[in-house]
Amino acid sequence: MEIDPFIFRLSIFILSIFVGYYVVWSVTPSLHTPLMSVTNAISSVIIVGAIIAALSGSDEIVFSSSSIYGFLAIILASVNIFGGFLVTQRMLAMYKKKKKDK
Amino acid sequence: MSANLSAILYLVSGVLFILALRGLSSPETSRQGNLFGIIGMVIAVTVTFLSVGNFSLGFIYVLIFLAIGGSIGAFIAYKIPMTAMPELVAGFHSLVGLAAVFVAISAFINPAAFNLGTPGNIKLASLIEMAIGAAVGAITFSGSVIAFLKLQGIMSGAPITFKGQHLLNALLLILIVILTIYLCSTQSANLFWTLIAVSFLIGFLIIIPIGGADMPVVISMLNSYSGWAAAGIGFTLENTALIITGALVGSSGAILSYIMCKGMNRSFFNVILGGFGATDQTTGSQNKEQKPVKSGNADDAAFLMKNASSVIIVPGYGMAVAQAQHALREMVDTLKKNDIKVSYAIHPVAGRMPGHMNVLLAEANVPYDEVFELEEINNDFANADVAFVIGANDVTNPVAKTDPQSPIYGMPVLDVEKCKSVLFVKRSLSPGYAGIDNDLFYKENTLMLFADAKKMTEDITKNL
Numbered sequence: 001m002e003i004d005p006f007i008f009r010l011s012i013f014i015l016s017i018f019v020g021y022y023v024v025w026s027v028t029p030s031l032h033t034p035l036m037s038v039t040n041a042i043s044s045v046i047i048v049g050a051i052i053a054a055l056s057g058s059d060e061i062v063f064s065s066s067s068i069y070g071f072l073a074i075i076l077a078s079v080n081i082f083g084g085f086l087v088t089q090r091m092l093a094m095y096k097k098k099k100k101d102k
Numbered sequence: 103m104s105a106n107l108s109a110i111l112y113l114v115s116g117v118l119f120i121l122a123l124r125g126l127s128s129p130e131t132s133r134q135g136n137l138f139g140i141i142g143m144v145i146a147v148t149v150t151f152l153s154v155g156n157f158s159l160g161f162i163y164v165l166i167f168l169a170i171g172g173s174i175g176a177f178i179a180y181k182i183p184m185t186a187m188p189e190l191v192a193g194f195h196s197l198v199g200l201a202a203v204f205v206a207i208s209a210f211i212n213p214a215a216f217n218l219g220t221p222g223n224i225k226l227a228s229l230i231e232m233a234i235g236a237a238v239g240a241i242t243f244s245g246s247v248i249a250f251l252k253l254q255g256i257m258s259g260a261p262i263t264f265k266g267q268h269l270l271n272a273l274l275l276i277l278i279v280i281l282t283i284y285l286c287s288t289q290s291a292n293l294f295w296t297l298i299a300v301s302f303l304i305g306f307l308i309i310i311p312i313g314g315a316d317m318p319v320v321i322s323m324l325n326s327y328s329g330w331a332a333a334g335i336g337f338t339l340e341n342t343a344l345i346i347t348g349a350l351v352g353s354s355g356a357i358l359s360y361i362m363c364k365g366m367n368r369s370f371f372n373v374i375l376g377g378f379g380a381t382d383q384t385t386g387s388q389n390k391e392q393k394p395v396k397s398g399n400a401d402d403a404a405f406l407m408k409n410a411s412s413v414i415i416v417p418g419y420g421m422a423v424a425q426a427q428h429a430l431r432e433m434v435d436t437l438k439k440n441d442i443k444v445s446y447a448i449h450p451v452a453g454r455m456p457g458h459m460n461v462l463l464a465e466a467n468v469p470y471d472e473v474f475e476l477e478e479i480n481n482d483f484a485n486a487d488v489a490f491v492i493g494a495n496d497v498t499n500p501v502a503k504t505d506p507q508s509p510i511y512g513m514p515v516l517d518v519e520k521c522k523s524v525l526f527v528k529r530s531l532s533p534g535y536a537g538i539d540n541d542l543f544y545k546e547n548t549l550m551l552f553a554d555a556k557k558m559t560e561d562i563t564k565n566l
Contacts, residue, residue: 005340006227006337009336009337009340009342009345012342012345012346013333013336013337013345013346013348013349014349016116016120016345016346016348016349016350017349017352017353018353019120019349019350020120020123020349020350020351020352020353020354021353021357023120023123023124023350024123024350024353024354024357024358025357026124026127027123027126027127028126028127028128028129029361029448029450029456029457029460029475030129030448030457030460030464030470030473030475031126031129031132031457031460032358032361032455032456032457032460033187033191033455033456033457033458033460033461034126034132034136034457034461035123035126035354035358035456035457036191036321036322036325036355036358036455036456036457037187037190037191037194038122038123038126038135038136038139039123039325039329039350039351039354039355040191040194040195040198040325040328040351041139041143042119042122042139042142042143042347042350042351043198043328043329043332043347043348043351044143044197044198044201045115045119045142045143045146045332045343045344045347046198046201046202046205046331046332046335046344047146047147047150047201048112048146048147048150048339048341048343048344049205049208049209049216049335049338049339049341049344050201050204050205051147051150051151051154051164052150052154052215052216052339053204053205053208053209053212053215053216054160054163054164054167055154055156055160055161055164055215056208056212056214056215056216057160062159062160062163063163064212065211065212066207066208066209066211066212066215067160067208067212069204069205069207069208069211070204070205070208071163071164071167072204073200073201073204073205073208074164074167074168074171075167075170075171075174076171076197076198076200076201076204077171077197077198077201078167078168078170078171078172078175079171079172079174079175079178079194079197080175080194080197080198080201081143081171081172081175082171082172082173082174082175082176082179083174083175083176083178083179083190083194084175084179084194085136085139085140085143085179086175086176086179086180087178087179087182087187087190088136088139089133089136090179090180091184091187091461091464092129092132092133092136093133094184094461094464094465094467095129095132095464095470096464096467096469096470097129097469097470097471098469098471098472
């Protein structure tokens with residue numbers, strides 16, 4: 001019997017939970033706020049689904065009842081992607097080490 | 103683009119996201135990590151465009167909407183003050199949640215576009231995944247909106263509780279399960295809409311009973327939910343990048359919630375069920391009789407610090423509210439010029455989100471190797487001359503170690519009282535979030551500085 005592709009995706013999912021578990025425990029507590037903003041940004045990879053949804057209309061009807069939700073989701077997700085990565089970058093740029101010459 | 107190639111590229115972007123989180127293990131590697139994250143996102147978006155392969159009018163519109171959202175996001179990211187990070191993160195979580203709901207709706211209306219079957223005849227597994235993604239997304243959205251309103255101060259931070267609250271939540275959760283089961287057998291659009299509506303409601307209901315200072319747990323929890331929602335949608339779309347990311351974000355948020363709960367010595371359920379301190383109010387009200395308190399002014403504080411050889415600073419949420427981080431760093435600079443050793447002690451739940459204090463200190467140009475976590479620095483209080491508590495309260499209360507009756511008993515606290523002298527900047531003697539008196543106020547070696555944190559710090563600097 002063939003294995004359902006769902007099982008493969010489930011395996012990826014479970015293993016990723018473990019990867020996430022170990023990776024996140026190694027994050028230094030002082031960077032927990034950037035961790036939250038960057039996880040925010042990467043979870044917006046949901047934009048992939050939004051793009052597929054938005055392009056589901058035809059050339060005549062760009063905004064169909066289903067694609068309109070895709071376009072709305074694109075706006076939301078892209079606010080998050082740009083906002084999330086940029087604010088993380090802004091925060092990380094502030095973390096500086098003590099200057100040696102002092 | 104072939105399906106196999108795009109699947110591999112999605113995998114690559116998933117791996118880049120893992121590296122993005124891995125980079126955060128130290129500030130030096132973190133910036134590179136963020137870059138990996140950005141590359142991962144660019145790959146995922148590009149691959150999606152290529153595999154859909156529809157570069158007609160719709161594609162132009164997609165780019166336009168992307169640009170609109172992107173400019174809003176970039177604008178917010180540059181304008182937002184660092185003290186408002188908790189609100190920002192809560193707001194961003196709500197967007198992820200709502201985006202997940204929208205994608206699920208679109209897939210439900212037009213399943214053919216996603217290869218999931220035809221309307222009214224969607225594959226069973228896809229329908230379940232879709233329902234889970236939509237429900238968790240909706241909970242994330244409404245929960246984050248409430249958290250945002252509470253943090254922003256538009257809504258009172260006080261817990262809102264009513265009778266039968268937990269029963270109602272439990273019933274609604276059961277209702278969601280029942281709706282999902284019926285949805286799978288009937289494929290009815292009405293059931294799908296009801297499911298989303300009930301999920302919105304429950305997200306709202308589970309966050310309103312949670313008070314302001316428990317927000318670190320709430321934000322982390324919603325962070326986790328947004329991940330699970332993304333993973334649910336990832337299963338629907340059969341997209342590896344989304345599944346990996348969802349799992350990463352989900353477990354990241356869960357770990358942060360756990361760390362925050364441990365920092366308060368409370369179980370996760372205790373926080374979620376809300377109404378902290380409600381059962382133990384008696385301990386707070388018994389101690390109402392007047393106890394002698396020593397209070398001083400900026401001059402006294404400056405004198406004490408000038409004669410110290412080491413000072414430990416304990417910042418809390420009050421510092422964020424008063425925007426005192428820059429004034430504080432100026433004071434520390436002056437102290438350092440006088441050859442006084444200064445370090446910062448951060449309690450895990452100081453502030454309104456994990457790592458909140460660290461970001462504020464970093465913003466004020468405090469080098470991160472002067473900032474220490476509770477376990478790293480707690481033994482140093484005994485050897486320090488002055489502890490400068492600015493805007494923190496419950497996290498320094500020695501009662502957590504001595505009084506088993508206290509609601510915060512067992513919570514890890516900073517051993518501030520072991521210092522030779524303690525300077526406590528606070529507006530009044532009012533109790534902190536836990537609603538209990540802080541014994542530290544009445545200790546022999548404590549000097550209370552009643553003033554606004556920023557103004558007091560500036561005055562001390564002048565007097566040094």
